[in-house]
Amino acid sequence: xxxxxxxxxxxxxxxxxxxxxxxxxxxxxxxxxxxxxxxxxxxxxxxxxxxxxxxxxxxxxxxxxxxxxxxxxxxxxxxxxxxxxxxxxxxxxxxxxxxxxxxxxxxxxxxxxxxxxxxxxxxxxxxxxxxxxxxxxxxxxxxxxxxxxxxxxxxxxxxxxxxxxxxxxxxxxxxxxxxxxxxxxxxxxxxxxxxxxxxxxxxxxxxxxxxxxxxxxxxxxxxxxxxxxxxxxxxxxxxxxxxxxxxxxxxxxxxxxxxxxxxxxxxxxxxxxxxxxxxxxxxxxxxxxxxxxxxxxxxxxxxxxxxxxxxxxxxxx
Amino acid sequence: xxxxxxxxxxxxxxxxxxxxxxxxxxxxxxxxxxxxxxxxxxxxxxxxxxxxxxxxxxxxxxxxxxxxxxxxxxxxxxxxxxxxxxxxxxxxxxxxxxxxxxxxxxxxxxxxxxxxxxxxxxxxxxxxxxxxxxxxxxxxxxxxxxxxxxxxxxxxxxxxxxxxxxxxxxxxxxxxxxxxxxxxxxxxxxxxxxxxxxxxxxxxxxxxxxxxxxxxxxxxxxxxxxxxxxxxxxxxxxxxxxxxxxxxxxxxxxxxxxxxxxxxxxxxxxxxxxxxxxxxxxxxxxxxxxxxxxxxxxxxxxxxxxxxxxxxxxxxx
Numbered sequence: 001x002x003x004x005x006x007x008x009x010x011x012x013x014x015x016x017x018x019x020x021x022x023x024x025x026x027x028x029x030x031x032x033x034x035x036x037x038x039x040x041x042x043x044x045x046x047x048x049x050x051x052x053x054x055x056x057x058x059x060x061x062x063x064x065x066x067x068x069x070x071x072x073x074x075x076x077x078x079x080x081x082x083x084x085x086x087x088x089x090x091x092x093x094x095x096x097x098x099x100x101x102x103x104x105x106x107x108x109x110x111x112x113x114x115x116x117x118x119x120x121x122x123x124x125x126x127x128x129x130x131x132x133x134x135x136x137x138x139x140x141x142x143x144x145x146x147x148x149x150x151x152x153x154x155x156x157x158x159x160x161x162x163x164x165x166x167x168x169x170x171x172x173x174x175x176x177x178x179x180x181x182x183x184x185x186x187x188x189x190x191x192x193x194x195x196x197x198x199x200x201x202x203x204x205x206x207x208x209x210x211x212x213x214x215x216x217x218x219x220x221x222x223x224x225x226x227x228x229x230x231x232x233x234x235x236x237x238x239x240x241x242x243x244x245x246x247x248x249x250x251x252x253x254x255x256x257x258x259x260x261x262x263x264x265x266x267x268x269x270x271x272x273x274x275x276x277x278x279x280x281x282x283x284x285x286x287x288x289x290x291x292x293x294x295x296x297x298x299x300x301x302x303x304x305x306x307x308x309x310x311x312x313x314x315x316x317x
Numbered sequence: 318x319x320x321x322x323x324x325x326x327x328x329x330x331x332x333x334x335x336x337x338x339x340x341x342x343x344x345x346x347x348x349x350x351x352x353x354x355x356x357x358x359x360x361x362x363x364x365x366x367x368x369x370x371x372x373x374x375x376x377x378x379x380x381x382x383x384x385x386x387x388x389x390x391x392x393x394x395x396x397x398x399x400x401x402x403x404x405x406x407x408x409x410x411x412x413x414x415x416x417x418x419x420x421x422x423x424x425x426x427x428x429x430x431x432x433x434x435x436x437x438x439x440x441x442x443x444x445x446x447x448x449x450x451x452x453x454x455x456x457x458x459x460x461x462x463x464x465x466x467x468x469x470x471x472x473x474x475x476x477x478x479x480x481x482x483x484x485x486x487x488x489x490x491x492x493x494x495x496x497x498x499x500x501x502x503x504x505x506x507x508x509x510x511x512x513x514x515x516x517x518x519x520x521x522x523x524x525x526x527x528x529x530x531x532x533x534x535x536x537x538x539x540x541x542x543x544x545x546x547x548x549x550x551x552x553x554x555x556x557x558x559x560x561x562x563x564x565x566x567x568x569x570x571x572x573x574x575x576x577x578x579x580x581x582x583x584x585x586x587x588x589x590x591x592x593x594x595x596x597x598x599x600x601x602x603x604x605x606x607x608x609x610x611x612x613x614x615x616x617x618x619x620x621x622x623x624x625x626x627x628x629x630x631x632x633x634x
Contacts, residue, residue, distance in 0.1 A: 030395035031362035045348035050443035078347035126367035127444035
């Protein structure tokens with residue numbers, strides 16, 4: 001009983017940002033009461049981060065708080081939705097107040113940056129794990145699905161894919177490098193919310209890269225009933241990634257590394273300039289890396305346009 | 318990677334009931350797309366069940382599935398809300414398909430009974446744990462809060478409090494009794510959704526009993542800025558509870574035992590008959606056990622109306 005009360009006490013770190021648009025009743029009753037905006041639909045998703053599976057147990061608490069929310073906001077971004085409300089279920093092995101304070105600070109900073117209210121929470125004793133549910137808004141009847149890609153559409157990726165995988169490898173080898181740029185890219189992915197919003201009604205399909213560029217491209221093409229060609233020479237490889245990993249491993253990281261939480265977008269060629277301008281205005285790199293095609297499956301094209309490997313069996317260079 | 322795919326495969330047990338009112342896009346994209354009903358507000362809550370903390374690791378999977386949803390629907394019931402959509406984040410130590418199939422069956426049966434669509438899910442490897450987020454609807458601007466109780470209101474409780482605590486004790490002593498009535502009351506609480514809906518606009522305050530009758534009454538009175546008197550002679554003690562535990566322990570279970578997920582309701586005396594009629598129509602016991610009063614705190618009254626103990630320090634008979 002005393003431990004439960006202690007958990008309730010430290011739960012206060014997570015209260016106090018439950019105000020915002022549509023919040024009629026925030027934290028403190030059996031449920032929150034929320035008023036959805038007129039003429040909008042809602043996008044909802046849930047995702048868990050388990051210590052030891054989805055982040056190293058030694059990860060700084062503020063980064064875990066950021067990341068637990070970021071992976072969910074990234075799903076909203078991939079739908080073109082605008083974050084509105086979140087709920088958090090957190091389990092901790094013990095009532096560790098400094099850890100919770102840092103976690104809350106990381107979570108809250110990202111939530112406030114996206115004007116998202118935390119309207120409900122649940123803190124209990126258990127294995128270290130954070131489950132976040134988020135709700136975003138969409139103009140009625142419109143969303144960025146995975147299934148709208150068509151043969152001929154250009155294939156675009158935001159940011160610098162592969163950096164997160166390289167960062168994780170770097171950090172696991174040398175935890176003292178927690179402030180390194182690549183490590184930060186793993187620990188603190190930046191959900192591409194504004195880019196997703198700009199792509200709504202322009203892009204034909206979207207997905208966020210959590211499993212790796214090729215794996216998620218496979219999901220997109222399967223849902224869209226088409227295939228894709230990725231031109232290796234067009235892959236955006238950051239200087240930091242190439243310097244640390246060398247060109248071959250950098251390419252591998254970009255294609256197969258997960259945890260980037262960048263957006264993979266497709267659009268008709270005529271709409272490419274609109275997306276490019278939106279990304280530029282947001283200072284987010286957006287690179288054309290290939291195109292969708294009729295033949296199912298994902299193919300990698302070499303410098304001369306030769307097919308290097310089909311997707312599926314392909315694993316390494 | 319293979320293990321992840323295995324998890325995706327068994328996740329199919331949890332798909333297929335993502336259709337229902339307002340579901341524009343169900344499971345399978347980065348997020349679900351949902352259309353909220355006109356002129357309604359939404360009630361949202363999240364709750365986790367951790368194996369070893371919130372249920373015994375040996376609990377039958379179908380019961381865990383039922384219970385993970387039931388504790389959340391109980392929170393909606395305590396707001397007077399009608400269940401609409403749910404999301405589930407489940408972690409399993411291994412890809413145990415029979416366990417998941419049974420969990421899904423228990424979860425789904427309760428969801429379908431309340432016409433709730435499962436619109437999103439997340440299945441991953443980790444400690445055995447289920448986190449459920451539910452959304453319900455409320456007529457715009459109306460909800461059953463904890464804070465509406467007033468001195469003079471009658472205090473009502475549904476069902477047979479204490480049965481769940483006794484059932485847990487029984488089951489821990491003799492797991493072979495998993496089908497016993499009291500054990501079922503612990504493993505399969507019945508969220509009082511219809512009673513909560515009937516109480517909306519009639520009851521002055523409501524809370525569900527998860528921490529124990531007196532503890533949750535303490536939360537209600539604190540939020541309402543008043544106190545309460547509980548008349549011990551009025552406590553509804555089921556025959557099964559008294560037969561197993563004897564009168565003194567039965568009373569203790571009813572006052573302090575958690576996990577009942579019954580509703581504690583308050584209303585002006587004139588409205589009592591309305592709630593009583595609604596409960597009778599639903600075949601749910603609803604018993605007047607006391608009243609709210611000006612003086613803060615919760616007091617227990619003996620047969621002659623004498624104060625037996627104040628709340629707080631009081632722990633045992």
